Amino acid sequence: MNGLHRGAVIPTRDRHGLLADCINSVIDQVDRVVVIDNQSVPPIDPEPWHGKVGVLHVPLDPPNISRLWNLGLEVVASASPTDEWDVAILNSDVVVPPGWVETLSSAMRSTTAVLAYPDQCGGRQQVLHTAAEPVDLRQRITGYAFMLRGEHGQRFDEDLAWWYGDDSADWAAREQGGALLVPGIPVEHRCPNVSTVERPELAEQAGRDRQTFITKWGKAPH
Numbered sequence: 001m002n003g004l005h006r007g008a009v010i011p012t013r014d015r016h017g018l019l020a021d022c023i024n025s026v027i028d029q030v031d032r033v034v035v036i037d038n039q040s041v042p043p044i045d046p047e048p049w050h051g052k053v054g055v056l057h058v059p060l061d062p063p064n065i066s067r068l069w070n071l072g073l074e075v076v077a078s079a080s081p082t083d084e085w086d087v088a089i090l091n092s093d094v095v096v097p098p099g100w101v102e103t104l105s106s107a108m109r110s111t112t113a114v115l116a117y118p119d120q121c122g123g124r125q126q127v128l129h130t131a132a133e134p135v136d137l138r139q140r141i142t143g144y145a146f147m148l149r150g151e152h153g154q155r156f157d158e159d160l161a162w163w164y165g166d167d168s169a170d171w172a173a174r175e176q177g178g179a180l181l182v183p184g185i186p187v188e189h190r191c192p193n194v195s196t197v198e199r200p201e202l203a204e205q206a207g208r209d210r211q212t213f214i215t216k217w218g219k220a221p222h
Contacts, residue, residue, distance in 0.1 A: 005085040006101055007150075009072030011036040011065060012044065012092035018190060019044065019092040027052060029101035030088065034075045036068045062201050066156035066165040077150060085150035089166075094145045095188040103185050104147045113180035114154060115173035117146035120186045127181040132171035134221055141170040141179065145187045152176070157216070162196070163206040164213040167221040 008030045012019045023033055033053045037044040038060055046053040056071060069089060076087050086105045090096070100118070108116035111128055121138040129135060143166030148154055154173065156165045173179040196202045214220050 003082065004105065005080040005082045005150075006030040006088070006105070007032045007034060007076035007079065007085065008088040008090055008101075009034050009036065009069060009076060010090045010092050011038060011063075011068040011072070012040060013038040013063070013195075014040050015092045015191075016040065016044070020048070022090060022092050022094050022096075023049060023053060025095045025097075026088065026090065026101065029096070029099070032076065032079060034072045035092075036072050038063050038068060062161070062199075062205065064158055064161040066158045066160050069156045069165070070158065073148070073150075073155060077153075080150065083151060087148045087150045089146050089148065091144035091189070093189065093191040093194075095190070096145065097185060097187065100185050100187065101147070104182055107182045108147060108149060108180050111178060111180055113173070113178040114149040114152040114176055115141075115146060115170060115178075116180040116182055117142045117170075118185045118187055119181050119183040120189075122186075123181070123183045125183060128178045129170075129174045129181070130178050132174050132217060134219065137222060139181050140222065141166050142187070142189075143167070144189050144192070148173075149177075159212050159216075160209045161205050162202050163209040164221065165209075168213060168216065171217060171221070 035055045037057045044055050046055045104116050157168045170179045
């Protein structure tokens with residue numbers, strides 16, 4: 001790692017095995033992992049990672065993913081000993097490849113971008129998005145794995161409680177320096193949308209979030 005402080009924020013609930021794989025894939029790429037434990041049973045135990053993983057227990061039901069992300073961002077920001085830092089935002093069912101954090105960071109910081117995310121569709125070119133408008137679905141933000149330029153101070157809109165908080169952050173980033181699509185570093189996303197399917201109240205919230213996004217931005221992201 002270079003001199004930048006780097007943290008990872010991982011919200012989770014009752015995904016102990018998946019979470020362990022996620023942490024193990026990123027632990028050697030960052031200085032600190034912050035797990036936001038949203039009422040897991042049993043609670044997440046950070047001990048296997050020998051002090052490099054911190055757990056913030058947040059009893060919030062139903063969950064507000066934007067709030068959980070924001071809590072994690074505050075922890076990473078308060079712990080950074082440098083004026084510049086990166087924050088990887090990961091779902092707990094994601095496994096990142098070796099070098100993912102460094103590659104994403106270097107690409108982002110070689111541009112004006114304040115947010116970066118991996119190309120999951122085999123593209124070969126970086127794309128810097130600077131307009132708050134829908135893009136090809138193959139270039140849409142991967143809300144399960146992306147990075148923020150920490151010192152920029154971006155936070156998530158907590159009115160978007162389950163879906164579209166990532167899209168809103170993406171569109172805001174485009175207007176504040178850019179959101180960068182980075183090829184060559186796809187992640188493994190193991191269980192997409194399982195929580196939304198299993199919990200009807202989250203599916204209902206996703207519908208409300210879509211309307212909230214449209215009200216805020218004047219159009220849907222897709």
